[in-house]
Amino acid sequence: MRIAQFYQDNQVRLGIIQNQEHLTPIDFQGDMIDFIVTAPEWNPAGRPIPMEEVSWAPPLSRPPKILAIGLNYHAHIEEGNEKIPKTPIIFSKLLSSLTGHKSDITWNPTLTSKVDYEAELAVIIGKKAYDVPEREVMDIIFGYACANDVSARNLQFGDGQWLRGKSLDTFCPLGPWIVTRDEIPDPHALEIKSWLNGELMQHSNTGRMIFKISALLSFISKCFTLTPGDVILTGTPEGVGAFRDPPVFMKEGDEIIIDIEAIGKLENRCRTVKR
Secondary structure (H helix, E strand, O other): OEEEEEEEOOEEEEEEEEOOOEEEEEOOOOOHHHHHHHOOOOOEOOOOEEHHHOOEOOOOOOOOOEEEEEOOEHHHHHHOOOOOOOOOEEEEOOHHHEEOOOOEEEEOOOOOOOEEOOEEEEEEEOOOEOOOOHHHHHHHEEEEEEEEOOEEHHHHHHHOOOHHHHOOOOOEEEEEEEEEHHHOOOOOOOEEEEEEOOEEEEEEEHHHEOOOHHHHHHHHHOOOOEOOOOEEEOOOOOOOHHHOOOOOOEOOOOEEEEEEOOOEEEEEEEEEOOO
8 A cells, every 4th residue: 555645725634546646535534643553444535636736745744753774785885985884873853854745855055055865765663662573573664655864964074963964954855655564575675766857866776775674673672662653764875966076966946856666756856945
């Protein structure tokens, strides 16, 4: 199942993607986390909406946590001249960084001009869990989505801590929808790409992760209780803009697409906003 949140009549509603052509609203009172927790039977409610007419919301409005993993692909470590971590590197992105499919990525040009893209597979947690053995990790996953770990490199590298550089408003595009776990039997066999203005920038496979999803979630769950709706970004492969020669950063009017096999394409435009 592919399930999304969308805006209709000034409200966030849930819908099911059918045949990649329509979003069908469903009869459910609540948001995505309510849906994950209750696992309800659902029925269509209203006419199918052509995809080009949908006003997309982030697939989760209020994830309890957005956690991300740094340096989880060998080639990305090599391009940045970093060392392979002995354990997963965990950081967080603030809730205010969340934005959806077709929404703008925005930033203040007086704060940064070095805004980078990072294609990532996002894991959506479906059950409350603590200290989960690796063999049981797949049972706590609700589904998967595309994510873009947008990063202001001057802030990230300048601080030495990643929170500010990776948590500016709109710096966590997520979507376009959630694909439930049963639709993706092997999340480590997916092509992952990013496209900037139609040019292929990143092209790898989720099988090249250093720490696989079972190891990541088990490790995280020994530190933090995982709860329904938590979002885990699993790291980006090589090809980011900061390590290109010359560097390539996103700018006003650019289109960035995160493209993951079996999930879809997360599309966003870039816009600078002076505040």
